[in-house]
Amino acid sequence: MPEFPYARLRRFPDVEAPNLQAWDATDELLVEAARASAVEHGIDRSAIAVIGDGYGALALPLVSAGLDGVRVHQDLVSGRRALARNAAELGARGFDSRELDAELLRDARLVLLQLPKGLAELEEIADAVARWAAADVMLLAGGRVKHMTLAQNEVLARFFGHVQPQRAARKSRLIVATDPRPARADPPFPVSSMHPEFGLTLCAHGGAFAGDRIDIGTRVLLDVMRERAPELAALAGREGATAVDLGCGTGALAASLALAVPSARVVATDRSAAAVQSARATMAANGVADRVTVTLDDAGSEIPDGSVDLVLLNPPFHLGASVHEGAGRRLIDAAARMLRAGGEVWTVFNSHLDHRRALAAAVGVTEQLARTPKFTVTRSVRR
Template structure:
C-alpha cells in the first residue's frame, strides 16, 4: 500500500512542497477499517470526502471492489481518476453525488471528517437514513481539525460511538447502530434582498460574507454583457449570491455560475430556484472556467478562495486570474474582492491588465481589472 501512496498526486489541484495527497489520517482510517473491509462484499463499501483518492485506492488495493465514492471537489475527483490510472486500479470504484443512492444498503463507510459541522450533519443523516442497519462508519481526521462537537453530531444519528487512540496527530471515530436520519436539506435565509440556500459545507452558509457584501455594493450599474452568448460569469460562485444578485438586478440578463465544489453547485442551484431565475442562470461544476471558450466574456466576478482541501495556500488565486485572463475578451473586466493583506493588485496587473481600486474597508479591497 505504501508504494501506491507514494505514487499519489494532487494534480489537477495545486501542487507544492508541503501540500500532500495522502496523510496520517488517511492511513489511520484504512488501518482501523481493515478488518471490516476484509469481510465486505463487492458494493458494501462507500468512501465519502476522500481528498485525492487515498481512501478509495487504499481500499481497492486491499481487494475491495464495487466501491462507491463521493469527492466534493471536481479537482479531487479528477485526481482520483488520474491516480487510479497511475497505479492500475481504474474500474474498482465509481464516483457519484452525495445522495441516497450513494449510501443505499452500504455496510462500511470510510469518511474523511469535513471541517464543517453542518456538512457532517448532512452526511451522517444521509447514511443513517439509507445505509444497512449493520453499517459501521469509520470517520477520521487530523486532530487540529476535529472537535468534541463532531461526537455530538455523530451521536444524533447513531447509538454507538467509539473513539480511537490518537496516532500521528490523527484520530478515528467509529459509529454504529443508525437511528433516524434524513436527506440533506439546504439552510434558507434572506440576505441582500435575495433568497439564499446553502447545504452543509458551502462557503459562508446561508449568509452574506463581508467580502462579498463589499463587492455587491460596488458592482457597476450598467455592466457590459449578459446576453445568452456572453453571460455575466460568477467564478467560484459558492451559494450563488453574486450570480443571483446580477440576474435579479439586470432583468433579462443571463448568468453563468461555476464552482469546483458539488455542495456549492447544489446550493447555488437551490438559490436560483428560490429566486425564480433558474431559467437565466446556468450553474455548473467545473475546475476554474475549463468549460468556457477563450476570449468570449465581457464580465467576470470573483471572490477567490485561499484553501485547497484543508490547506491554506496562495497558489489558487494566480491560477484563477490566469484563467480569467484566458476567458475575458480584450476590454472585458474582472471585478474582484480580496483580503487586502494578500496584495493581489500587482498580480492582477500582470495577469489581466490595468487594475483600479474601486473600494476598500478595514479588511477587503475591491478592484476592477481590464483585459489588455
C-alpha cells in the same frame, strides 16, 4: 501484499506545492481500519462507501487490496479528476464515483469518512449515512487531531446511537459510529435565508462556504455592484454578452447580477458539488433559474478562451486546512483566459493578499473600486 505507494499520488489538477501532499496519516489509518473491519465483519466489497477522499488515498488502496466495487463521493471536481489520473497512473480500476445520495449509500455496511472542516457538512453526511446505509452500518470517520473537536462527536451522536473515539495515532484519530438512529422525514439540507438588504434568498447545502449567510467579502462586492449598476448593465446586458460568477459558492453574485440585469446571460460555476447544488437552489428561490446556468467545473475549464465579457470573483485563500494563495491565483489566471479583449473582472479579496499585482499581470490594468479595513474590490480590464 505490498504496501500501497501513497507517495505516487498527485493532487493535480489541484494546486501542488512542497507543503501540500495528496494524502495524510488519517488516510492510512482509515484504510487499515477498513481492511480489518471488512475481514472481521464479513463485509462484501460492494458494501463499502468512501466520502471525502481528497485525491484517491482512500479508494485506491482499498481497490489495490482487492476491495473493488467501492463507491466514492468527492465534493470537489478537482479531486475527482485527480482520483481518475492517479487511478490511471497506478492501473487501478474497480471504484464507482457517485454524488452524496441514496445510490452512494444504499446497503452500505462500512463507510469511510475524512472528517470535513465544517459541522454543517458533517451533519449532512451523517444524516445521509443514517438515512440510506444498512441498519448495521459502521461509520469510520477520521481526521488530524489538531483539527478535531468535541462538537464533531456531538453531531455524530445526533445520528448514531454509539459514537466511540479511538486512541490517537500518528497525530490522527478515528471515530467509530454505529447504530444509526431513525432519520427524520425530510433531510436537514438545503437550508435557506432571506437577505432583504440585497433582495436575495440564499440556499445552502452543508458543504457550501458560509452556508446560507452572505460572507463579508461578498457583501463588499455586492455593495459595489449595487453602486455601479449602470456599468454592470453596460457590460453584461448588451446583446451576446456573457457574465461568469467564477467560484460561485451559493450563487449570491450570480443571482444578484441576474436580478439587476434581466437581459444578462450568466454562468455560475464552482468546483464543489455542494456549492453547485446550493447555487441551483438559490437561482430557483430567486426566480432566475431560467437565466443562470450553474455548472460543476474546475476553475471554469469548460468555458472557452476569450468568450466572456464580465467575471465576478471572490477567490478563496484556503486549500483545505492550509492557508495558500494558490487557489485564488488559479482563478485569476482562469478569469484572464476566459475574458475577451476589453472584458472585465471585478474581484474582492482580503486586503493583505497580493492579488492586485497578480490581476494586473494576468489580466491588465487594475484599479481599486472600494476598500474596507479587511477587503479590497478591484476592476481589471483585459488587455
